Every structure is written in C-alpha cells, then in structure tokens.
Amino acid sequence: RQLIRDLRAAIGTPQLALHYQALYAADGRTLNGYEALLRWRHPTRGPIAPVDFIPLAEDSGLIAPLGRWVLDTACAAAAGWPAPLTVAVNLSAAQFSEGDLVEVVQQALAASGLAATRLEVEITESLLLGHTDEVTGTLRALDALGVKIAMDDFGTGYSSLSYLWRFPFHKVKIDRAFTLHLADDAKVRLIVKSIVSLARSLGLRVNAEGVETEAQMRLLQEHGCDELQGFLLARPVPLESLAHPVAADA
C-alpha cells in the first residue's frame, strides 16, 4: 500500500517526530519525566494518529526500524535532560517478535549515554496476551539492565492480575477510562482504590492517565496515586517546547 511506502520513507525525516508529555509526582508539580509519543505529519494527508499507522508498521515489518528510531531518539533526548528525569517509550508486540529488542535497547542507551534506570518501557496487557514466553525472557533481560517496565492502559485488558505476578513490572498506569469517570461514579473510585492497594502491596508505583480536571486530580491524590499524567498538567509537545527545570549549574 502507498501509505506503507510513505511511512518507510518518513522514518528519519522531520515528518516523524516524538512529542513528550510530562509525568508529574502526585503533588502535580514535581516533574518525574516524560512519555514519548510518536507523531506523523504526512506530506499530503496531514497528521496521522499512531493508532492508524502503528498497525500498518507492525504488519509490514516497518515496526523494527521505526521502533529502533523511537528508542534512539527518545534516549538521545532524555540524555539532555537533568537526571533523574526519565523517558517512557511505548513498545508494541511486534517489537518483541523481532528477537533483538534487548540489543536494540542496549544500543540506544549506549549511543545516548542515558542510564538504563532513566528509561521506562510501556507495554499493554493485550501485548502480553498469547506472547507470554517470548516476552518473559525479554522483560527479565530489560529488568536486569535496570530499565523500568510499566503496564500501560491497566484495567482495560485481559487477565491483568496474573501478568503482575509473572512479569517484572515497576509501575501500572491506570487507564484514562477510569480517570474519566472517577468524579461521577463511586464504583470507579472503588476500583481505583483497589488497584492502588494491589499495586502498593506488590511494590509497584501507580500512574493515573488522562487527568483533565482539578476534581480528578484531587481524587487521584486522595486515592494515593504516585504519578499523574494528563492534559490538565501537560499536553504532549515537541522536544523544543519542553520547559523542564534545568540543572542548578546550567
């Protein structure tokens, strides 16, 4: 398809860029780091959302070079931020099937000089479904390097509880569907309370996604979430637009 050819040609050009969305501590002020989010501005079609082109990349084998570019670019960006700010990168299932993901991550870290502990990878529950064996070894190897592993979109997938037990997660990201209904649905508040309590007892940190209102932020703080992310606090922006705190001597 033409779009696949266009995507292949776009890798490494300004058409493809990472935007960065700030992740804040529960106080809503202390910056923890950023999530890198891929953006494609097609020369004639304009912006195309990741949900529309990532599947194309996965089916066409382009996800390997694209995923490598994302990791290289995100690590290089984060190496320019003051420590201990982190960068979170989303991974897709096809990247685990390539078999060389650990090497790709190591190369991105080595080339950028970023400490492994400042890189976080985000994977979804659905990614783990049916891929458990090949993913287990890879996640253990990433964990051994010091890379942090977050479960993205938590609570919307399948069989999430056994995944928390079987894989070396450091963080769960509560899906924004929960945040959306937090203020008007007592059941949702109970679910969030249970997720936080479960994560706590397993030693995991809890991020809440999709924070759009002050009321949501307050409830998430009251429920003991460790990290907040959402348009209320920051939208994803290009690297040049980040206003993170500079090191004291800079």
Ligand code: G
């Ligand atoms: O930024 P936006 O809401 O459009 O992202 C939509 C989806 O695309 C999210 O689920 C996000 O995880 C995914 N996504 C964004 N950037 C990347 C990326 O670099 N790699 C992969 N595999 N998924 C991404």
Ligand code: G
């Ligand atoms: O699936 P994942 O969590 O990686 O998706 C991240 C996506 O969520 C990004 O595309 C980002 O643009 C989007 N996002 C981040 N914060 C908010 C928010 O407060 N509201 C909504 N609707 N989307 C958000």
Ligand code: MN
């Ligand atoms: Mn994510």
Ligand code: NA
């Ligand atoms: Na998510």
